[in-house]
Amino acid sequence: MTAIPQPGAKKLGLVIDLDTCVGCHACAVNCKEWNTSGQSGPLTDFHPYEAKQDGVWLNRIHTYEAGTGTESRTVHFPRSCLHCEEPACVTVCPTGASYKRAEDGIVLVNAEICIGCKLCSWACPYGAREFDEDQGVMRKCTLCVDRIYNENIVEAERVPACVRACPAQARHFGDLGDPDSAVSQLVAERGGIDLMPEMGYKPVNKYLPPRRRPVPAAPARPLEPVPTGGANALLRWIDRALSR
Amino acid sequence: MNPAFSVVFLTTAAGAGYGMLAWLGVLDAVGVLPRSGWFGGSAVATALVLAAAGLLASTLHLGHPERAWRALSQWRTSWLSREGVVSLVTFVPAGGFGLAWALAGGAAPVTVVLGLLAAVCGLATVASQAMIYASLKPIRQWHHQAVLPNFLLLALYSGAICVAALVVWVEPTAERTAGGVALLAGALALAGKLGYWRAIDTAPAAATIESATGLGFLGKVRSLELPHTEENYLLREMGFVIGRRHAHRLRQIAIWLGFAGPMVLLVVGVVADALGGGGEVLLPLAALGALVGIYLERWLFFAEATHTVTLYYGRAA
Numbered sequence: 418m419t420a421i422p423q424p425g426a427k428k429l430g431l432v433i434d435l436d437t438c439v440g441c442h443a444c445a446v447n448c449k450e451w452n453t454s455g456q457s458g459p460l461t462d463f464h465p466y467e468a469k470q471d472g473v474w475l476n477r478i479h480t481y482e483a484g485t486g487t488e489s490r491t492v493h494f495p496r497s498c499l500h501c502e503e504p505a506c507v508t509v510c511p512t513g514a515s516y517k518r519a520e521d522g523i524v525l526v527n528a529e530i531c532i533g534c535k536l537c538s539w540a541c542p543y544g545a546r547e548f549d550e551d552q553g554v555m556r557k558c559t560l561c562v563d564r565i566y567n568e569n570i571v572e573a574e575r576v577p578a579c580v581r582a583c584p585a586q587a588r589h590f591g592d593l594g595d596p597d598s599a600v601s602q603l604v605a606e607r608g609g610i611d612l613m614p615e616m617g618y619k620p621v622n623k624y625l626p627p628r629r630r631p632v633p634a635a636p637a638r639p640l641e642p643v644p645t646g647g648a649n650a651l652l653r654w655i656d657r658a659l660s661r
Numbered sequence: 662m663n664p665a666f667s668v669v670f671l672t673t674a675a676g677a678g679y680g681m682l683a684w685l686g687v688l689d690a691v692g693v694l695p696r697s698g699w700f701g702g703s704a705v706a707t708a709l710v711l712a713a714a715g716l717l718a719s720t721l722h723l724g725h726p727e728r729a730w731r732a733l734s735q736w737r738t739s740w741l742s743r744e745g746v747v748s749l750v751t752f753v754p755a756g757g758f759g760l761a762w763a764l765a766g767g768a769a770p771v772t773v774v775l776g777l778l779a780a781v782c783g784l785a786t787v788a789s790q791a792m793i794y795a796s797l798k799p800i801r802q803w804h805h806q807a808v809l810p811n812f813l814l815l816a817l818y819s820g821a822i823c824v825a826a827l828v829v830w831v832e833p834t835a836e837r838t839a840g841g842v843a844l845l846a847g848a849l850a851l852a853g854k855l856g857y858w859r860a861i862d863t864a865p866a867a868a869t870i871e872s873a874t875g876l877g878f879l880g881k882v883r884s885l886e887l888p889h890t891e892e893n894y895l896l897r898e899m900g901f902v903i904g905r906r907h908a909h910r911l912r913q914i915a916i917w918l919g920f921a922g923p924m925v926l927l928v929v930g931v932v933a934d935a936l937g938g939g940g941e942v943l944l945p946l947a948a949l950g951a952l953v954g955i956y957l958e959r960w961l962f963f964a965e966a967t968h969t970v971t972l973y974y975g976r977a978a
């Protein structure tokens with residue numbers, strides 16, 4: 418059913434820290450690995466080992482430069498489904514293949530009934546849905562629904578694959594509907610934001626903006642010049658060897 | 662947006678078909694079309710063939726055409742589903758309309774009732790088709806109040822000119838009425854389209870790279886590195902740029918081929934018929950020009966549309 422259910426208390430989602438993300442693509446790779454072999458697989462790749470590679474990814478990592486001059490920053494930016502509270506991607510779906518779960522707010526595609534009309538991908542402002550040309554169905558982030566409730570894997574693994582993979586702990590998973598949850602606290606503390614709020618989709622996932630760097634009180638002191646003349650030959654040799 | 666043949670053809674052909682149906686219903690009700698069952702039956706059949714061709718073409722771009730019937734289920738929320746339902750429902754009164762006209766003759770009470778019903782259903786189909794596009798917020802050129810009237814007027818224009826092109830073979834006086842409504846609808850459709858083009862050229866962007874990334878507080882944002890080195894589905898489907906590069910010239914061609922040319926041919930054809938003949942060739946030519954021009958206009962409607970996802974790739978939306 419493509420009607421949006423009454424919002425439940427539970428809103429599972431991700432919190433992505435743009436301050437600590439190092440842009441390594443580990444989350445995207447682990448996402449691909451888990452999901453291509455899991456319940457929402459395959460995520461087909463065309464020409465995987467030659468020019469014109471073309472495949473489905475549920476998570477993509479951009480890199481931006483923000484600001485100018487000394488204030489400018491390089492910011493790595495993972496982009497995946499935000500499990501919106503007003504997901505037009507769901508309401509436009511003519512078949513009911515796209516749906517939002519009442520119990521935890523996860524937005525999913527039922528590949529068994531998707532006709533591959535692509536309309537949902539047009540309706541998503543964030544480009545979170547990718548069409549699998551080979552399977553003829555739409556793919557999107559599942560919030561790793563087949564991990565987070567999976568009792569066949571050890572408890573530590575019951576988090577999304579991308580969260581598990583992140584070496585910088587830039588990705589956090591939890592219940593954003595509960596104001597006392599760790600993720601909600603983090604969002605409150607760091608001033609987490611919605612992407613493109615003007616679209617009105619009310620994303621559940623939040624992004625933590627990069628921290629402002631402290632402005633140095635005084636310009637850094639220039640390095641002291643290294644004395645060259647007086648030192649003996651051994652010290653000069655050590656100096657040369659170390660500065661190689 | 663990528664102007665896939667199937668959707669461009671669907672909206673052009675189905676628009677003309679359902680537009681024809683609307684005019685056949687209305688003009689027959691006011692009694693200005695030939696009563697001949699042969700004319701009525703074949704005119705309604707032509708309209709339905711156009712509509713059906715469009716609907717069949719639209720299933721071509723589906724990943725799973727064999728599941729197309731599932732698209733009829735979500736009419737409560739989805740305009741695409743509503744379009745599917747109404748377009749099929751239309752065939753019931755429309756089929757009856759054609760049959761009644763063929764058997765009971767034009768302007769007979771049963772023909773009029775079924776014809777008006779078919780006209781309403783046909784226009785409702787075109788309206789739901791327009792709403793599929795008009796309801797998509799991420800695409801500012803579609804999420805626009807001019808889109809619904811544009812679709813309706815273009816369907817009415819192409820429908821009227823097709824009716825005129827058929828009727829000219831049967832009854833010259835009826836051709837004048839049909840030609841007249843085609844001229845009027847054409848003028849309104851062209852004015853609407855020019856207004857739409859001006860509006861989308863001057864409208865502000867739907868969002869910015871700053872709001873898309875949330876990094877605006879640091880200053881201007883620019884894309885430094887893309888997630889992938891090759892094209893992907895998003896860029897192919899949502900980042901189509903050829904249309905925008907040639908937009909100006911293509912718009913001119915659409916105006917001349919789809920509106921100015923056919924409207925001149927219409928007038929010349931009707932005058933030529935009054936003086937002796939020639940409309941049988943000129944009016945169908947006008948209809949053909951209008952259909953090709955509207956196909957181009959619809960291609961541009963897709964090709965010129967931009968999607969907010971391209972902001973993430975450092976492009977305008």
Ligand code: SF4
Nearest residue numbers: 498499501504506541
């Ligand atoms: S991010 Fe896109 S795909 Fe995900 S719920 Fe929101 S609109 Fe739908």
Ligand code: SF4
Nearest residue numbers: 510531532534535537
């Ligand atoms: S592509 Fe599939 S999931 Fe998306 S709108 Fe069409 S039927 Fe629904």
Ligand code: SF4
Nearest residue numbers: 448558560561577579
């Ligand atoms: S939650 Fe799972 S499916 Fe979604 S981006 Fe992370 S790894 Fe991929």
